[in-house]
Amino acid sequence: MTIFFEQWQEMECSCGKCSWKGTAGTTTRGRMHRGIYLDLYCPECTEFIDLIIFPAGESCAHRKEGLTEEELQAVQEAEKAEREYAAQCLTSPDQLPELAETDLFLHWDQVQGETQVRSGDTVIWSEPVAYEAFERFERIALILKEKYGAKVKDLAPTDRSLLFLYGDYYPSMFYVPKVRKELFGCPIAA
Numbered sequence: 001m002t003i004f005f006e007q008w009q010e011m012e013c014s015c016g017k018c019s020w021k022g023t024a025g026t027t028t029r030g031r032m033h034r035g036i037y038l039d040l041y042c043p044e045c046t047e048f049i050d051l052i053i054f055p056a057g058e059s060c061a062h063r064k065e066g067l068t069e070e071e072l073q074a075v076q077e078a079e080k081a082e083r084e085y086a087a088q089c090l091t092s093p094d095q096l097p098e099l100a101e102t103d104l105f106l107h108w109d110q111v112q113g114e115t116q117v118r119s120g121d122t123v124i125w126s127e128p129v130a131y132e133a134f135e136r137f138e139r140i141a142l143i144l145k146e147k148y149g150a151k152v153k154d155l156a157p158t159d160r161s162l163l164f165l166y167g168d169y170y171p172s173m174f175y176v177p178k179v180r181k182e183l184f185g186c187p188i189a190a
């Protein structure tokens, strides 16, 4: 797991395909995406290893210096939209319902502008959809794990959710199965 890892180069990594082990600093790096995402590959066999997610940008206070009135207003509107979005996102296991089932095969789905987490037909969580939502996928998966523990057997994305889940970032196709395997023991399809 990788989110906001400051000493990321020290992180211990191992390859799921060959026997290579080492620190993240000695992996083969992909190209930084949107200045936030960096994908890492095995130096021996080029298998996908992990994805580092860096904190976005510098503080808001910094960006506001020297802006015109109009630019400042645009920044403030963007911040307001960001806050409104964040307020609708899952942040705690307390926001999730109690579920009686013993084995939970959950689905990650997208219905119009919403991401839904479903157990069968029951929607247990929904929030506004995000583009390149793999980061949200990992966060939500972690919170589901915290709430329901080993009862969760999978969080499987539906076909129609994939466009927004992966976005323009190819390595996310490897990252999402990795999260499913590490958290829920779901085997990675060959």
Ligand SMILES: [Zn+2]
Residues within 6 Å of the ligand: 015, 016, 017, 018, 019, 020, 042, 043, 044, 045, 046, 047
């Ligand atoms: Zn390898």
